[in-house]
Amino acid sequence: xxxxxxxxxxxxxxxxxxxxxxxxxxxxxxxxxxxxxxxxxxxxxxxxxxxxxxxxxxxxxxxxxxxxxxxxxxxxxxxxxxxxxxxxxxxxxxxxxxxxxxxxxxxxxxxxxxxxxxxxxxxxxxxxxxxxxxxxxxxxxxxxxxxxxxxxxxxxxxxxxxxxxxxxxxxxxxxxxxxxxxxxxxxxxxxxxxxxxxxxxxxxxxxxxxxxxxxxxxxxxx
Amino acid sequence: xxxxxxxxxxxxxxxxxxxxxxxxxxxxxxxxxxxxxxxxxxxxxxxxxxxxxxxxxxxxxxxxxxxxxxxxxxxxxxxxxxxxxxxxxxxxxxxxxxxxxxxxxxxxxxxxxxxxxxxxxxxxxxxxxxxxxxxxxxxxxxxxxxxxxxxxxxxxxxxxxxxxxxxxxxxxxxxxxxxxxxxxxxxxxx
Numbered sequence: 001x002x003x004x005x006x007x008x009x010x011x012x013x014x015x016x017x018x019x020x021x022x023x024x025x026x027x028x029x030x031x032x033x034x035x036x037x038x039x040x041x042x043x044x045x046x047x048x049x050x051x052x053x054x055x056x057x058x059x060x061x062x063x064x065x066x067x068x069x070x071x072x073x074x075x076x077x078x079x080x081x082x083x084x085x086x087x088x089x090x091x092x093x094x095x096x097x098x099x100x101x102x103x104x105x106x107x108x109x110x111x112x113x114x115x116x117x118x119x120x121x122x123x124x125x126x127x128x129x130x131x132x133x134x135x136x137x138x139x140x141x142x143x144x145x146x147x148x149x150x151x152x153x154x155x156x157x158x159x160x161x162x163x164x165x166x167x168x169x170x171x172x173x174x175x176x177x178x179x180x181x182x183x184x185x186x187x188x189x190x191x192x193x194x195x196x197x198x199x200x201x202x203x204x205x206x207x208x209x210x211x212x213x214x215x216x217x218x219x220x221x222x
Numbered sequence: 223x224x225x226x227x228x229x230x231x232x233x234x235x236x237x238x239x240x241x242x243x244x245x246x247x248x249x250x251x252x253x254x255x256x257x258x259x260x261x262x263x264x265x266x267x268x269x270x271x272x273x274x275x276x277x278x279x280x281x282x283x284x285x286x287x288x289x290x291x292x293x294x295x296x297x298x299x300x301x302x303x304x305x306x307x308x309x310x311x312x313x314x315x316x317x318x319x320x321x322x323x324x325x326x327x328x329x330x331x332x333x334x335x336x337x338x339x340x341x342x343x344x345x346x347x348x349x350x351x352x353x354x355x356x357x358x359x360x361x362x363x364x365x366x367x368x369x370x371x372x373x374x375x376x377x378x379x380x381x382x383x384x385x386x387x388x389x390x391x392x393x394x395x396x397x398x399x400x401x402x403x404x405x406x407x408x409x410x411x412x
Contacts, residue, residue, distance in 0.1 A: 050277035073386040077399060084396075084406075183283040196287055199402030203298075215298045217243060218402040222409065 043106030224256035259316035264309035
């Protein structure tokens, strides 16, 4: 799997632990449906402590942190901002109490895509809202397999996939991302252009519709 | 009292790109802006290093992509934009903004253009005075030495309010970062 290449017209990179990816899902699925296309959804497993510092909360209190005051203001804003968009979409978005290891659930994206790409939406609908309500332990194999099944995909063989081919596929893909110019989620790859953030969806739509008329400026879908 | 408080820095590419869309929104909704200075930290694009950490690689790739994204949208907006080799210091120009009690819009546009189109040094008092004069303001009273300290105070006040980047809009006690929020701002104001 090459980071910038796909048989689909658009690659979408997401990570479940990103609130920005969460609020990007619905407008991106709406675009996919409106254009009658099937996008290639892929995992980008963020290494948040490497660029934003790490932190852990317990019962709402910070019990460990190496973040700067500016980083904290940025993080607080990110949750406040994404929460109001999530609410507009009818979702609950609670700040996470730790930085989750999402490698397993990211590999599950590859599994579901391989089994039946049309079930990706069902898989995300099973995983994302529950995770952001703090009701899903995405580091537990049984939980992830249950989500795969709920999405209508056979989870038999996922254990082996995770330990073998799938884990390797995931790690190889992650290693390609920075050298390809991809660093965050959601990232859209369309006709060779790398577009970070759901605010670029108007531009993505403009490309997918054949670049007719004036290109639009950025704008978060409401 | 203004409808929108807007924090800007002239060296912020996102603040520059937000200027025209924001003015069009204000014109359409007939709302006013209280312009506030906020000193941002701009990073230059580093060259890749063999020994860079994963975090440093992330920051470098992010900076390169942001740079390219800004240039794409400057082109879409039809405005000139040239990134300086090294991000400039804009403290003097931000102090001048603090000194303008009313209608600073012409000066703000001139200062943005001076930085992003002409590559001027916005920490040079004579440059800033010339910008004030050319945009119709009295520059003779502007003395950055006298105003020194006010920018730090404004910075502290903004940070206490949660500001960390520009353009930051504050509307009805809600904070919005970036021009991509203009639709939600419009919805909030309507």
